[in-house]
Each structure stands twice: as C-alpha cells, then as structure tokens.
Amino acid sequence: MATSSKGLFLNQRRYLLDLLDEAHMLDCKLGHTPLVSKLQLDAQSEPLSNPSVYQCIVxxxxxxxxxxxxxxYSVSLVSQFMHSPxxxxxxxxxRILRYLKGSIGRDLLMKKHGSNHIMAFTDADWAGNALDHKSITSFCTFVGGNLVT
Structure with a gap:
C-alpha cells in the first residue's frame, strides 16, 4: 500500500513475487492475457500427480x-477443478502466473472523490461456459468511483 496526491494505491507486489518464486516461475516468459480467447478444456487430460501444489497455488x-x-474470471475457472486438477x-x-509476471506494476487506485455514490454493472453470457453450457455472469460495484467488488 502506498499513498500519493492521487490517492491510495493497493497492491500485493511482494505477495505476487513470493507466489511466482514458490511456483518456480520468477524467470518465466511474460504473458499478455490470463486466458486464451477460445479456451478448450479437455476433460480427458492426465491428472496431476500432486494436486496439493495446484490447490495451494490456486x-x-x-x-x-x-x-x-x-x-x-480466470482464477474462478481454475478453482472449479481443485478436487481433481x-x-x-x-x-x-x-498462463495466469505468466500474465501476472508481465503486469506486476498494476495497482488498485482508491481516490477520494468526496461522494459515496454507488454504481454497479453486470454482464451475462447466455450458455457461455464451454464445459457445461451454463451462463456466466459477472458484476462490479463502485463506491465513490472506486472499485470495491
């Protein structure tokens, strides 16, 4: 966390670096996106020999x-497979870790706007989940212009 005239910057830089180190990905190539655009998950893929590492990282x-x-979104997707990755x-x-390595400097800025106006946005993708054809919904909530959920 850091403060400036712009506001309060929230980040987990040290936590992220420790996570990359734990996953042996400090020297990995950088990623530009956390997921591929047309993700195809193969249900018949080989199970991990040590799922506890996967569970810990996720x-x-x-x-x-x-x-x-x-x-x-990408973390919620991989968290669905905690029981049998x-x-x-x-x-x-x-891939998520490579993306994070490439975007280490991104912080969450909380500005003081002088108002507590609440705004929320939602989106839905009808039957967009390729695994079970369920709908995917998401939302974000802003308080005083700052993202809170």
Whole structure:
C-alpha cells in the first residue's frame, strides 16, 4: 500500500513475487492475457500427480484477486477443478502466473472523490461456459468511483 496526491494505491507486489518464486516461475516468459480467447478444456487430460501444489497455488491466486480483479474470471475457472486438477488445468494456472509476471506494476487506485455514490454493472453470457453450457455472469460495484467488488 502506498499513498500519493492521487490517492491510495493497493497492491500485493511482494505477495505476487513470493507466489511466482514458490511456483518456480520468477524467470518465466511474460504473458499478455490470463486466458486464451477460445479456451478448450479437455476433460480427458492426465491428472496431476500432486494436486496439493495446484490447490495451494490456486488458493493464493484467489487471495490475489483482492487487488487484481483482472484475473478474477480466470482464477474462478481454475478453482472449479481443485478436487481433481489435470495437466491442462495446471497449464492454465501457469498462463495466469505468466500474465501476472508481465503486469506486476498494476495497482488498485482508491481516490477520494468526496461522494459515496454507488454504481454497479453486470454482464451475462447466455450458455457461455464451454464445459457445461451454463451462463456466466459477472458484476462490479463502485463506491465513490472506486472499485470495491
């Protein structure tokens, strides 16, 4: 956390660097997006030999979404496979980590606007989930112009 005349900057830079180190990805190539645009998950992929590593990294990614809402969808996707992750799921987690490495300087800025006006936006994708054809919905809420959920 840092303050300036612009407002309060929230980040988890140290946490992210520790996470990349734990995943042995400090020297990885940088990623530009957390997911490929036309993601195809193969349900028949080989199971991971040690799912606890996957579960630990994904759990830490969930915590990281507090200050990195840009990864919320991709992390929610990989968290659906905590009980039986496969090699394809692990590749998606590594892609998220490469994206985070390439965007380490992104912070969440909280400005003082002098109002507590609440605005919310929602979106839905009818039957957009390729796995089970369920709808995908999302929302964001702003208080005083600052993203809070």
């Amino acid at each position: 759990g830490k990614l969930i915590y990281l979404t507090i200050t990195r809402p840009d990864i919320a 496969t090699l394809i799921h692990w590749e998606i987690v590594k």
